[in-house]
Amino acid sequence: MGSSGLPRSGLELAARAALASRSAGRLRLRAQAVDAPAAAELGTGIRSDFPVLDQRVNGRPLVYFDNAATSQKPLAVLEAMEGYYRTTNSNVHRGVHALSARATAMYEAARDRVAAFVGAGESREVVFTRNASEAMNLVAYSWGMSNLREGDEIIISTAEHHSNIVPWQIVAKKTGARLRAVTLTKDTEELDMQHFRELLSDHTKLVSLFHVSNTLGAVSPVEDIAEMAHKVGARVLLDCCQSVPNRPVDVQDLGADWIVASGHKMCGPTGCGFLWGRYDVLEEMTPFMGGGEMIEDVFISHSTYAPPPARFEAGTPAIAEAIGLGAACDYLSGLGMHRVHAYEQDLGAYLYDRLKSVGKVRIYGPPPSVPRSRASLCAFNVEGLHASDVAALLDQQGVAVRSGHHCTQPLHQYLDVPASARASLYIYNTRHEVDMFIDALGDSIKFFTDLNF
Structure with a gap:
């Protein structure tokens, strides 16, 4: 007997019917057709696929730089999940009826x-x-x-x-x-x-x-x-x-x-x-x-x-x-993962260079020039400021970054800092957004500097 209580032979028949279209051995599925822009245009070319990005936060256009925590979801993903619930919702591996077979x-x-x-x-x-x-x-x-x-x-x-x-x-x-x-x-x-x-x-x-x-x-x-x-x-x-x-x-x-x-x-x-x-x-x-x-x-x-x-x-x-x-x-x-990687390497290096040019900023980790390069994220601190204060001021300008220890407390103890701010990029981000982030960071630093006077 299987976990559904049906004779295993019945389950096997249902499974064969449900999974007949699956290929055997090493599976290399052909990806769905996507009008993939060139690597240099990737960010602007796909932004319409991510409706959450088209909004304002605190009166400013949203700049979402918290992708290492979670990425945004394209319409294709939202539609796939909605389609399942609208047309197929049923438990898997347990039934011989049509919806269960389709869900499986x-x-x-x-x-x-x-x-x-x-x-x-x-x-x-x-x-x-x-x-x-x-x-x-x-x-x-x-x-x-x-x-x-x-x-x-x-x-x-x-x-x-x-x-x-x-x-x-x-x-x-x-x-x-x-x-x-x-x-x-x-x-x-x-x-x-x-x-x-x-x-x-x-x-x-x-x-x-x-x-x-x-x-x-x-x-x-x-x-x-x-x-x-x-x-x-x-x-x-x-x-x-x-x-x-x-x-x-x-x-x-x-x-x-x-x-x-x-x-x-x-x-x-x-x-x-x-x-x-x-x-x-x-x-x-x-x-x-x-x-x-x-x-x-x-x-x-x-x-x-x-x-x-x-x-x-x-x-x-x-x-x-x-x-x-x-x-x-x-x-x-x-989109092509080689294209994704090339785009993020370019954008990440741009972020690193722009951030490095900001005074009193310490970026953690290797520079983009190391043999294996680095990911398109920068954890950083501004001298004399707490990371959470920096993140809060950036949020007021529509820029979403992470602050805290990023679930790496031993690393922050090693670096001898209580926390850091982190800007992390993804495929839908752009150089223009990096410039907006740097401008907002400069304004935030100026705010705290003026406050200290």
Whole structure:
């Protein structure tokens, strides 16, 4: 019997009918046709796809520079989610009726799209989660609790997001494993690869690091890291929340065992992220949560579990959100991720140079000229001013930036600052908006300077 209570043969017939259009093996779905502008025109060419940007805040045109926290959603994503609710709303994997079969097909097609977007060998390597934090915790509890022992070591870094620190602290406390942190280079504030090599040893069982830092904008040499880690028998997990939305990411090239990403940072809805894992590694992992959907058979005394990815997707999933994430992958693929990356590199360098020209401003992380360049974001502080005050004054001028520790408190402790402001750009932002931000920042600094008199 399956989780719906129907004979498994009936479920298999329904699944075959619902999923007949899905391709097998390595899935490379053709992205929907998008009239993609040239890289240099990307921002202005697609702004009409994002209706939320066409508004005024405090009487000024909105300049949305908080994309590292969450991106805006194009009409294609909004329409895909509305279309599901209007025409198809039903639970997945559980019914033989037409709506359930159609919903199942749409949900699994979204998995196909995510798999293709990150170059997965097959769609069953993609596990839908609520967000990247849940994906990270899934690996921590499902793999970490079962495989780490006293004396084992986990390598993270000083610059990790809390979601890549706290779960490993919990696991280390329960298993006796030891957490070790890579520091940063003093000149460019990137991962100190010499220190990484010194920490790496036969005791290392897991390396879990950022691909792109959400505060420093630094890009890690993850391919080299994965190769070195595997030589000592360690698994590799990458936080790709700031890389998957902004550059081509192919998991075959990265060489990691798992990556995590958030849908809401890549034009998708909130409430849906994903874990990609090598299938042989996923097969070795026990379930993260128990309930419906993740079982094969349940008895009073014991249960047997479904193969991945179902094993890790207990209960009714975020169906509409997964469909929205699939539509986001189509949208970005239609633009072309190489074009997206080229545009953001140019725009990010422009932001860095303009911000660097402002007096009394300290930007954290490497300059754009380093070999791996940097992401299109700048965390910064203005001498003598608190980051939250700067962000509040910018908001009064219609400019949305983040302030605080950006879920990287250990990094801010390392930098010896309580907080920073962060301007983070995305595909719909423009050089003109950067100029508006710099003008608003200059006015904010002048306001506080005059106030001090």
